[in-house]
Amino acid sequence: MKRREFITLIGGAAAWPFEARAQQAARRYRVAILGPLPASFFDELGRAGFAKGGNLDIDSRADGVAAASYPTLAVELAQANPDVLMVVGTEAARAAQQATQRIPIVAIADDLLGSKLVASMPRPEGNTTGVAIFAFQLDAKRLELLHQALPAARRIAVLADREPIPNMSALESAAKSFGVEIVPFAARSEENIIRAIDAMTSARVEAVNLLASPILSSKFQSLIRDRLALRRLPAIYQWPEQAEDGGLIGYGPRISAVFDQCARQVAKLLRGAKVADVPVEQPTKLELVVNLKTAKTLGVDIPPTLLSRADTTIE
Helix, strand or coil: CCHHHHHHHHHHHHHCCHHHHHHHHHCCEEEEEECCCCHHHHHHHHHCCCCECCCEEEEEECCCCCHHHHHHHHHHHHHCCCCEEEEECHHHHHHHHHHCCCCCEEEEECCCCCCCCCCCCCCCCCCEEEEECCHHHHHHHHHHHHHHHCCCCCEEEEEECCCCCCCHHHHHHHHHHHCCEEEEEECCCHHHHHHHHHHHHHCCCCEEEECCCCHHHHHCHHHHHHHHHHCCCCEEECCHHHHHCCCCEEEECCHHHHHHHHHHHHHHHHCCCCHHHCCCECCCCCEEEEEHHHHHHHCCCCCHHHHCCCCEEEC
């Protein structure tokens, strides 16, 4: 081994807390996953000392999973007796809670307290904690931003992953104050998404508010973006990264940041922390990203007042 490599190795090891190094040397850990996760989640776990393929085994049910399968998959994952169960979305969290009352669960969901997944945010009871992204509250804010981007639009579609559409009354109230009519659509399969977006053209929709959904924003993200582009429909998305990937506008917490929060919670539980001592967290920052390349393609002129509020513009 070269001297520089040896020094780097020793220096990196010294940076780890002694207790964490001893714990990791003593055993392997297992994390079960229900739902899609970005690669950054595993990177953050690695920085915390839990390396996928090293001292950490992953049992994942993420790709192509239908929400209807969550209860069965959650039981399968729980029966494998993981140290922590990481789940994405309210439906996955409920399935996990039904499958186990013993294994610690970390959930990323809209409102863990309002959904009664936890009894308290500062000190969760039971076996569940996580990150509450309050996406439904942000759906109304996204409608406001979409209206500012397209002030002449009078018919705006909302696309959700289920009916009845969550938070519809708040969206309708906000739309009324803007002089806008809301046209609801719901879909959670490839066929239904294509049908819904095509129907928006017939409904004379002028823009789309893509509502918060772990299904629509992950599994079908590319399909939705491409189909909306085909129909020349401007849209606002749940995550800033979705605008960076070709959507018109993205507003909310950065997806990598909230999953990093989840990874740090998982790491605490792997080190032996009790769920009650791992508070439910919230996003620490919201970002507005506007893609001017997409705006040009769609023939949309974004008002300077909105551009001045953007954290990032893609040119």
